[in-house]
Amino acid sequence: MTGAHRGIVRDALGIGIATGAYALSFGAISTTAGLSLLQTCALSVLMFTGASQFALVGVLGAGGSVWAGAATAGLLGSRNALYGLRLASLLEARRWKRPAASHFVIDETTAMAIARDSAPLSRYAFWATGFSVFAFWNLGTLIGALATHALPDPKVLGFDAAPPAAFLALLAPRIRAREPLAIAVASGVVALLLLPFLPAGVPLLAVALLAAVYGLSRRPS
Amino acid sequence: MWAGLLAASAVCYGLKLAGLSLPQRWLEDPRIQRTVPIIPIALLAALVGTQTFSTGRHLVLDARATALMVAVIAVLLRAPFLVVVGAAAATAALLRLV
Numbered sequence: 001m002t003g004a005h006r007g008i009v010r011d012a013l014g015i016g017i018a019t020g021a022y023a024l025s026f027g028a029i030s031t032t033a034g035l036s037l038l039q040t041c042a043l044s045v046l047m048f049t050g051a052s053q054f055a056l057v058g059v060l061g062a063g064g065s066v067w068a069g070a071a072t073a074g075l076l077g078s079r080n081a082l083y084g085l086r087l088a089s090l091l092e093a094r095r096w097k098r099p100a101a102s103h104f105v106i107d108e109t110t111a112m113a114i115a116r117d118s119a120p121l122s123r124y125a126f127w128a129t130g131f132s133v134f135a136f137w138n139l140g141t142l143i144g145a146l147a148t149h150a151l152p153d154p155k156v157l158g159f160d161a162a163p164p165a166a167f168l169a170l171l172a173p174r175i176r177a178r179e180p181l182a183i184a185v186a187s188g189v190v191a192l193l194l195l196p197f198l199p200a201g202v203p204l205l206a207v208a209l210l211a212a213v214y215g216l217s218r219r220p221s
Numbered sequence: 222m223w224a225g226l227l228a229a230s231a232v233c234y235g236l237k238l239a240g241l242s243l244p245q246r247w248l249e250d251p252r253i254q255r256t257v258p259i260i261p262i263a264l265l266a267a268l269v270g271t272q273t274f275s276t277g278r279h280l281v282l283d284a285r286a287t288a289l290m291v292a293v294i295a296v297l298l299r300a301p302f303l304v305v306v307g308a309a310a311a312t313a314a315l316l317r318l319v
Contacts, residue, residue: 046230066225077233084240085248102238158313161288165309171265187263188270211263215256
């Protein structure tokens with residue numbers, strides 16, 4: 001193992017542990033929203049994309065239907081398709097490797113893979129980060145869900161204030177420029193204006209649609 | 222419930238697989254490149270707004286608003302994820318105790 005490989009493993013473990021800590025709050029929020037232990041853990045194994053999972057349980061916790069939550073989760077997962085596009089030429093995953101690699105196409109693995117100098121190191125970083133994040137993400141989810149199951153009334157602990165803070169933390173790195181910040185503020189305001197008139201979860205889909213129309217119609221900058 | 226969870230998981234997996242499998246030029250369309258990153262921004266911001274300032278279909282102003290302000294400060298200070306979430310939850314819990 002070269003120094004570059006050792007550095008990648010160290011970073012992958014660090015990112016895994018950080019996402020594991022963040023999975024604790026997913027496990028807790030999901031359980032508070034009413035999902036069972038098995039359902040919560042199944043989401044982390046099968047969906048394995050953080051923002052989508054938080055959105056799904058967030059919509060459920062706010063009284064929306066599972067289908068409104070599922071649609072929101074799917075829309076949030078659309079960015080992973082663009083990550084896959086960037087990774088396709090680096091990974092060169094063929095046959096059985098492609099379906100396996102697909103499951104690991106998330107924010108963290110993409111960031112780690114594209115930051116390398118050569119395609120072999122990119123592949124190494126992708127898989128190392130994928131396995132590390134998958135292991136710690138699922139472990140954190142299980143611990144968070146188990147701990148919350150043991151609590152008498154999670155609302156007393158302010159757990160209803162946790163999801164918006166989680167969404168804000170996910171949003172923050174994406175709105176460092178003026179235009180994304182303006183889009184974020186407008187989206188929040190429009191969702192609140194629509195909220196009294198639409199079933200729970202639907203304002204989110206309306207905002208996503210408006211954002212898509214804006215993106216497709218806007219002139220290239 | 223399970224059907225919705227499994228369907229959402231399948232859609233999320235399908236999107237990942239599509240990125241690795243679809244002809245590159247489909248996703249290289251500049252309009253797609255500009256639009257796809259906007260959607261998470263719009264959705265996450267809408268989630269922040271609705272889950273802070275509403276209960277059911279009613280707009281409300283309660284402890285969650287103060288908790289969000291604390292979360293904003295934590296984010297501006299570049300606090301780790303768990304600290305941002307923990308600070309917001311603790312703020313709401315404390316306000317309700319008082």
